[in-house]
Structure formats: C-alpha cells, structure tokens
Amino acid sequence: MLSVAEAYSIVLNHSLGLPAEPVPLGQAAGRILREPLTADRDLPPFDRVSMDGIAVLHQALANGQRRFRVAGAQFAGKPVQTLADETACLEVMTGAMLPLGTDTVVRYEDLRIADGFAELQIDDIQPGQNVHRRATDRHQHDELVPGGTLLGPAEMAVAASVGKATVWVSKRPRIALISTGDELVDVAETPEPYQIRRSNTYLLQTVLEKAGAETALLHLPDEADTMETALKTLLTDFDALVLSGGVSAGKADFVPAVMERLGVRQRFHQVAQRPGKPLWFGTSDHGKVVFGLPGNPVSTFLCAYRYLLPWLKASLGLPAVQPPVARLTRPISFLPKLTYFLPVSLSVNPEGSWQAEPLPGSGSADYANLLRCDGFMELPPDRTDFNANDAFPVFAFR
Numbered sequence: 065m066l067s068v069a070e071a072y073s074i075v076l077n078h079s080l081g082l083p084a085e086p087v088p089l090g091q092a093a094g095r096i097l098r099e100p101l102t103a104d105r106d107l108p109p110f111d112r113v114s115m116d117g118i119a120v121l122h123q124a125l126a127n128g129q130r131r132f133r134v135a136g137a138q139f140a141g142k143p144v145q146t147l148a149d150e151t152a153c154l155e156v157m158t159g160a161m162l163p164l165g166t167d168t169v170v171r172y173e174d175l176r177i178a179d180g181f182a183e184l185q186i187d188d189i190q191p192g193q194n195v196h197r198r199a200t201d202r203h204q205h206d207e208l209v210p211g212g213t214l215l216g217p218a219e220m221a222v223a224a225s226v227g228k229a230t231v232w233v234s235k236r237p238r239i240a241l242i243s244t245g246d247e248l249v250d251v252a253e254t255p256e257p258y259q260i261r262r263s264n265t266y267l268l269q270t271v272l273e274k275a276g277a278e279t280a281l282l283h284l285p286d287e288a289d290t291m292e293t294a295l296k297t298l299l300t301d302f303d304a305l306v307l308s309g310g311v312s313a314g315k316a317d318f319v320p321a322v323m324e325r326l327g328v329r330q331r332f333h334q335v336a337q338r339p340g341k342p343l344w345f346g347t348s349d350h351g352k353v354v355f356g357l358p359g360n361p362v363s364t365f366l367c368a369y370r371y372l373l374p375w376l377k378a379s380l381g382l383p384a385v386q387p388p389v390a391r392l393t394r395p396i397s398f399l400p401k402l403t404y405f406l407p408v409s410l411s412v413n414p415e416g417s418w419q420a421e422p423l424p425g426s427g428s429a430d431y432a433n434l435l436r437c438d439g440f441m442e443l444p445p446d447r448t449d450f451n452a453n454d455a456f457p458v459f460a461f462r
C-alpha cells in the first residue's frame with residue numbers, strides 16, 4: 065500500500081497549473097499574485113519630513129544660532145519651497161517635501177514659537193534628523209513582492225502605493241464538492257432513524273473557499289448509473305471534483321468503478337494511514353482532477369488538510385511550506401503499521417515551543433471530537449510507542 069509521502073507526492077504532481085487573470089486591486093485581497101510588484105518610484109519618492117516642526121540648515125545650528133525667523137510654511141501635498149535665507153526657517157508638516165536649502169527638522173515640542181520667531185529649547189540636534197530621505201527604503205524598479213505571494217494586508221498596501229490598480233492573480237479553480245450516500249439528507253431536513261444529515265461538503269467548502277477556490281455543493285445517491293450521468297457533466301463543468309464517501313469496500317461504494325467507466329484514470333487507491341485509508345485519487349485526459357475522500361467525517365477532514373489543501377495551494381502557485389512541529393504532552397501508543405494522524409489540541413509551553421495534547425476521540429466518525437482539536441499530528445508507521453516530548457509535524461487548521 066502507498067505511503068503518505070508517496071500519495072502526497074502523486075497528488076502534488078497533478079496540481080492544476082491555473083492561468084492568471086487581471087482583477088481590480090479592491091478585489092485582490094487573499095488572491096495569489098502572478099506578477100512581481102516593482103517600485104514605480106523611489107521609496108520614499110522625495111526627502112520626506114517625518115515630524116511636524118521647523119526645517120533649518122544644520123550649518124546655522126553649528127554656527128551657534130538658536131533663534132530663527134519663520135519665513136513661511138511647507139505643507140504636505142504642496143510643491144517644494146526653497147529657504148533662501150539660511151538664518152531663517154520654514155514650518156514643515158509631516159509628509160511634506162523637505163524644503164530646498166534645509167536638511168534638518170526640529171519638532172514643535174522642542175521649540176518655542178512667538179512673534180514670528182522659533183527658538184530652540186534643546187541643544188542636541190543631529191544633522192538630517194526627522195527627515196526620511198528619498199530612496200532610503202527601496203529604489204525605483206526594485207522588486208518589492210515576488211510573484212507567487214499571497215496578497216495579505218502588507219502586499220495590498222504596497223500594490224496600492226506603486227499604482228497597481230489592476231493586478232494579475234491566479235484564477236480561482238472551480239471545484240465541485242459532492243457528497244454521496246443514500247443515508248444522507250439535506251441540512252434543512254429532519255432525518256429518519258436510518259438517516260443522517262450530510263456535513264462533509266460544508267467542511268470541505270470551508271477549507272477550500274478560505275484558501276481561494278470557488279465551490280459548488282452537490283449530492284448524489286448510491287446508484288452507479290445516476291452517478292455516472294451526473295459526474296460526466298460535472299467533469300466538463302468543473303476543474304476538479306471532490307467526492308466524499310463511496311470509496312471503501314461496501315456493496316454501494318461505487319466511486320472507483322464509476323470513475324473508471326468515465327475514463328478517469330486511477331492514480332492511487334488506499335494509503336497506509338488512519339484515518340483515511342480508502343482515499344482514492346484520479347485524473348482525466350482533459351486535465352481534470354478527482355479526489356475520492358473516505359466518507360467518515362474525520363477521514364474527510366484529515367484528507368482535506370493533508371492532501372487537498374496543499375494541492376489547491378500548489379494549483380494557485382503558492383510555494384509548499386513545511387508544517388510546524390509540536391511536542392506530545394503525554395505518551396501515546398498506536399499498533400497498526402499505518403501513519404497515524406492523531407487529533408491534537410495545540411498550545412505554547414513556557415519555553416515558547418508548541419505542545420500537542422492528544423485527543424484520540426472515538427474514531428473517524430467522531431466529528432464532535434474535532435470541535436476541540438486544532439489539527440492532526442503525523443505519527444510515523446514504523447513505531448508503536450510515542451513518548452511525552454517527542455516532536456512530530458502537525459497539520460493545523462485553526
């Protein structure tokens with residue numbers, strides 16, 4: 065049976081390679097940038113006054129002068145003025161251009177201004193103080209943000225300041241989230257004793273929409289012909305299908321067989337892991353990708369974080385990131401020769417490292433247990449006993 069690492073690598077090798085599209089900056093937050101952002105001007109673009117006060121030539125101070133005639137005022141948003149008389153000063157406001165003929169700004173707090181004269185109240189004044197010099201932060205044409213970056217608050221502010229009214233970002237993939245199973249009814253329905261409400265597609269929608277996908281929620285019964293007809297259309301309408309349920313050994317688990325009839329090539333079925341052993345993955349000749357997630361809610365949850373989310377991020381053009389590592393708070397044993405994804409609650413210990421409290425719950429149908437847990441710790445298959453303080457990667461979802 066395939067290992068977790070092998071299955072993961074196959075999944076990532078079939079990421080979508082989504083095209084880029086232009087969007088107005090106001091709609092670009094949270095999208096993945098597909099062009100570098102470069103400085104259209106120096107940053108800052110001019111010698112910028114950084115404190116309200118007066119601008120003087122430091123040489124005058126060096127000459128011992130402490131009292132300056134106020135010759136005018138330089139406001140932000142106005143063209144630069146010139147101080148012609150170096151024994152005088154100009155009042156200056158934060159964000160204004162530093163007047164020509166000056167090089168140093170003294171704050172109002174360090175002055176007394178009366179009768180058209182400003183008198184210094186302190187002696188220690190450094191040349192160039194309170195001036196944010198042109199190009200100190202970045203130079204014109206410098207690359208500020210590389211392509212492949214998620215547009216968060218800082219990137220959005222930089223994009224705006226370099227004039228990107230439109231940015232090229234990865235197109236959002238359209239993903240159909242399909243629950244399967246005759247026992248499943250809609251959220252709004254009252255289930256019969258032999259039925260339950262479907263919940264997996266809501267879980268998947270939450271994970272994938274937040275990461276940048278467009279999703280549609282659908283449901284199919286455990287009936288092979290009906291499934292085949294519906295899935296044929298969905299394979300043309302969507303970039304990827306994510307099914308939940310119908311991939312194990314039951315007499316009504318039709319997903320692998322129906323996919324074969326539809327010409328979707330199985331890339332793997334079953335992974336040496338718990339939960340989620342029956343995971344199925346395939347691709348069509350037209351570049352469509354199909355995930356058949358095991359129906360048990362905890363399996364769906366784990367597979368969504370361990371495989372589906374990294375695949376979506378790779379499809380959008382985001383580089384892969386290593387999961388953080390946490391230390392077990394207490395020993396745990398797991399006998400089967402499978403990778404065990406242990407539900408854990410995370411906290412930071414007094415030394416500042418992550419610690420993971422095991423929350424095994426009652427198995428992969430216990431979705432109520434997920435309410436208390438922050439992620440899954442990946443315990444390798446070659447060990448049965450794991451000690452307190454042992455460190456392993458955690459796929460966290462908070």
Ligand SMILES: Nc1nc2c(c(=O)[nH]1)N[C@H]1C(S)=C(S)[C@@H](COP(=O)(O)OP(=O)(O)OC[C@H]3O[C@@H](n4cnc5c(N)ncnc54)[C@H](O)[C@@H]3O)O[C@H]1N2
Pocket residue numbers: 243244245247248260261262263264265308309310311312313314317339340341342357358359360361363428429
């Ligand atoms: N003989 C074997 N039986 C099972 C095996 C096995 O290896 N041999 N694997 C078990 C494992 S592990 C899992 S996980 C499940 C996977 O089952 P399926 O993917 O075939 O899913 P279903 O049979 O359709 O449903 C399983 C379970 O999950 C509930 N479910 C399904 N979809 C939803 C949904 N959208 N919302 C909420 N709950 C859902 C469903 O009612 C079932 O209780 O198979 C084991 N069996």
Ligand code: MOO
Pocket residue numbers: 337338339340341342358360362363428429
């Ligand atoms: O994946 Mo199954 O959920 O191990 O029960």
Ligand SMILES: [Mg+2]
Pocket residue numbers: 309310311312313314316317
């Ligand atoms: Mg089944």
